[in-house]
Amino acid sequence: MASEFTARTAFYQGILRETNVNMPQFLQENSTLSILGQHAVDLHSTGLLLSSGTTEDQRNSSTCGNACLLNNRGTFRQDYGRWTCGCHKLDGSLEQCTQASTGNCNWILLACYSHEQFGEEIYWIPKLHHIHWNGQVVFQSDIHVIFYETPSYGGHHFSLHLWDSSERVKAPLKKPKWVDELHQKQPLVDLDKVILAINSAAAAKIFFERHVAPGRSFAQFSILCMFITFMWQVIAISTASLSTLFYVILQLLHSLLSYGSQSWIYVTSAKIFGSTWIITRIRCCQILYWPIFLQETGLRSLSCVEYAEKAALHKHSIWSSIALDVLLGNFIGLALLYNAESACMWIMKFANDITNKLLRLGCVWLMGVPAGFKLNTELAGVLGMISLNAIQIWSTLWGFVGFLSIYIIKGLAISGILFGMTIPAALIIDILLLSTLHVSSLHWLLSLIYSTQIQALAALWRLFRGRKWNPLRQRLDSYDYTVKQHVVGSLLFPLLLLLLPTTSVFYIFFSIVNTTISLICILIEVIISVIYATPSIKIFLWLVRQRRFPSGIWFEIVSCQSNLIDSSSENLQRNQSGEKSSILVSLLHSNFLSVGELVLPHYVNIFSGVSGSFVVKSIRGVLTGKRVTYRLGTALPSRLPWMFIPYREYWYRCYYSILGCSRT
Incomplete structure (x- = not known):
């Protein structure tokens, strides 16, 4: 023995x-x-x-x-x-x-x-x-x-x-x-x-x-197992074929854009539709790379349940993000498509109210006696007429393309149904900035006048104090000005000081309008980042089995x-x-983690690239006449290099990736 x-x-x-x-x-x-x-x-x-x-x-x-x-x-x-x-x-x-x-x-x-x-x-x-x-x-x-209960993959x-x-x-x-x-x-x-x-x-x-x-045999399969295997084969073939079709279309569009990348049309459209271009590139790379991420990571990750769980969450992150985005895009896109005419009428009415009741009446009000302030009549008239003419010219130009609004709304709905919610959201940012180009132009002109006036007043104030700004050492140094310089400064200082309230009123009005547009764009940008950052696969698994997310x-x-x-x-x-x-x-x-503890780190990561002094810099920029940014700089998925592999190989990659999921 x-x-x-x-x-x-x-x-x-x-x-x-x-x-x-x-x-x-x-x-x-x-x-x-x-x-x-x-x-x-x-x-x-x-x-x-x-x-x-x-x-x-x-x-x-x-x-x-x-x-x-x-x-x-x-x-x-x-x-x-x-x-x-x-x-x-x-x-x-x-x-x-x-x-x-x-x-x-x-x-x-x-x-x-x-x-x-x-x-x-x-x-x-x-x-x-x-x-x-x-x-x-x-x-x-x-x-x-x-x-203790032995840890198992998919269990705990x-x-x-x-x-x-x-x-x-x-x-x-x-x-x-x-x-x-x-x-x-x-x-x-x-x-x-x-x-x-x-x-x-x-x-x-x-x-x-x-x-x-090792003596167990699995040679005999039941009818149910054979049916499940057959269904996985059908799903793998259909998904691989559909993905390959998208792959062919994307490769053709990429070749066409690469051929005309040096033309002025391509450069101009890339600047005008910058947000849409970035989000479209991210979505195309996600469509191209999902079978690569879904492939098996090898037996090394299966040696530890914790490693296997993290590897599974990583490889399922892309397709789950696409699924969530497309689901939201279909929900909003179908609703917008069935109510396209009503949405078009509401948008046109809203645009007319903004133009007539806010911009035009606001400029006329500023040309008079706004809130009881006595302004310079001549300067207020000049600034008001420039603003009214710019608003009228832009309204006339948009009147010619007003018949295209219904097609734009339907295009947004269809793009949301096919590609998800993030692409039409980015397109809305670009269209909003394009349709309010006259407001941003007037704000730029008034900010230039206002900032120049502020800088001139600051320089004249230093002249009276006998000080001069040293740009090399970034400090104020003593300086002896001549009598002529003091005389000229004495004449210009009261003139600029008395004209400052008139310029300030117009600048504040258009700054409020432009800041509102910026906040809307930033809000849509945050929504896009939240959609990308939402761990949909983790939330689904947490709802099904909370034990897969231990914490201590x-x-x-x-x-x-x-x-x-x-x-x-x-x-x-x-x-x-x-x-x-x-x-x-x-x-x-x-x-175990709660759903808030599970999701909050991903949302906090959205603002990792945003500076803590963003609000302070924005307020300081408004007060000193600098332009307000339209982007917050929230985190987006990393841009992957474009993929070039044969169509047949890409189909097999998609096919075996789906079959690999059936074995896990």
């Missing part, structure tokens, strides 16, 4: 070496599976106790780990006072270690004599029988038994990392000394390594059972009892302090 057990142990050790190779690299360098001892359900059946220990030098002095059992048969005697338990007969490596001069080899024997029920689960509680520690039989040990896993690790509470000015000493101490257990080993337990079990029990661990202590084997061994169960050895049993649980 002993020789048979020793041979089987050697066989298991060979399997363990091969299993360790398939584990993550970090786990291979710090922790490997090894035979730790024996486990006995009763006195007539035993098995091997496997553990994910530490490195090779530390494994000889380690007696704890993540254990699993390999059923086998064996016997041992209960002579606790001497080394006659028979453990050295069941494993050749242990016998060799006991004969060595160092004797630095450990062996654990656990025995299960009772079972307890925690909830709906029934667990056998192992009790420590004895430990061979450096050649000595030791009974005085406290053990902690932790039960464990994670120590929270969704937001930043400190929300302001730290005190001076930390106590014991806090620094606590941070300097090394933890007794590397929890990151332990959690990684637990998440890799399922993969280790798969690799192990491939050698131990906690232990539920269910039992704490004396670890006595029988009354005859009570004297051996006492340690030097006279206390009895005990056993602590706990269940390992996970905390």
